[in-house]
Amino acid sequence: MSQESNDPLVVFMPSGKRGRFPVGTPVLSAARSLGVDLDSVCGGRGICSKCQITPSYGSFPKLGVTVSDGALSDWNSVEQRYQDKRGLKPGRRLGCQATVQGDIVIDVPPESQVHKQVVRKAASDRAIVMDPATRLFMVDVQQPDMHEPTGDLQRLISALQTQWDLGAITAHPRILSKLQTVLRKGAWQVSVAVHWSDAKGAGQILDIWAGLHEAGLYGVAIDLGSTTVAAHLTDLVTGQVLVQ
Ligand code: FES
Incomplete structure (x- = not known):
């Protein structure tokens, strides 16, 4: 993402990490590109609510930022759907839905931090x-294509790597017995628990669920x-x- 000096400034708190991003950049994308600890399980689909943030408005002399009312995009239908279903705390937005429109200060509450x-x-x-060694990731897995013969597991691993940039991934053997059923039950959208036994090694798929796994x-x-x-x-x- 190219950043121009006149692009809006985004400051994340409590980390203080900051950067300039083009108008229209989702807050979650800005956080990811700065390495800010903002959680997401659904990958920006607006259904997991892990990416909740609190925008701050007004003048912040210590941060050198003044935030005007329109600094984030308007509340959208995805946020409204979540609000109607589950409710969001007052002042909260979904970081995957709210986009940057002007200089903004974003507070990442502890519940939205993986490393809280x-x-x-x-x-x-x-x-x-x-610093959980096992984390959940939601992915859309490509459906089988007779012109490009690949296995379900191969397509699942490739989805984790391309949608979440996870690097080397293996799978526990017990996954194979349920993979086909779960993929079809979830209409090719699944949640996957991936475990890393050491930071540099390959992640291992421990379990898989159809759709969004909300049971924790x-x-x-x-x-x-x-x-x-x-x-x-x-x-x-x-x-x-x-x-x-
Ligand atoms: S990332 Fe899941 S709701 Fe925003």
């Missing part, structure tokens, strides 16, 4: 930064002591310990 800080009073007062992702942390074993069932999105 959580403090678990019950365990310790230490702030823990979330959970993990168990196990502490093996010399006499006791402690297990914590944890929500991998919010960082909340649900059972211990």
Whole structure:
């Protein structure tokens, strides 16, 4: 995306990351190009609400920005549909729907950050930064084409790589037994849980669901002591310990 010096300035808080983007750039795209921690599962389809942001208006002398009322595009029908169905907190917008129209300051609330800080009073007062090794991604998988014979798994992996830029991906063998059914049930739109056991290695597809998977992702942390074993069932999105 080419950036001109007279393009609107976008400042993300709390990171302070900033950049200039052409009018019409979705806030989510601006965040991605600056490496801002703004979540998305549905990839901008307006159905997961993970990309919620709060625009700020007025004068921000410390940031060197003045934000006018029309700095973001108008509330659109996708946001209205989400508002009617689930509701958005006052002042919130969907970052994949709101586009940049003028200089703007965008606050990314903790719920919209993948690497949010959580403090678990019950365990310790230490702030823990979330860095989940397993994340959800929604993709549209190309349908089979008799002129280009490829397998379902190959097309699923290629969708993850092109739509989410995920690099090398493998799949757990159990995926193969359900892949065909799930792809067809979801009309070729599926949610995929991908796990990375180390930051540089290939991601592994752990599970797949038709459409948008809204039931969350959970993990168990196990502490093996010399006499006791402690297990914590944890929500991998919010960082909340649900059972211990
Ligand atoms: S990215 Fe899913 S609603 Fe915006």
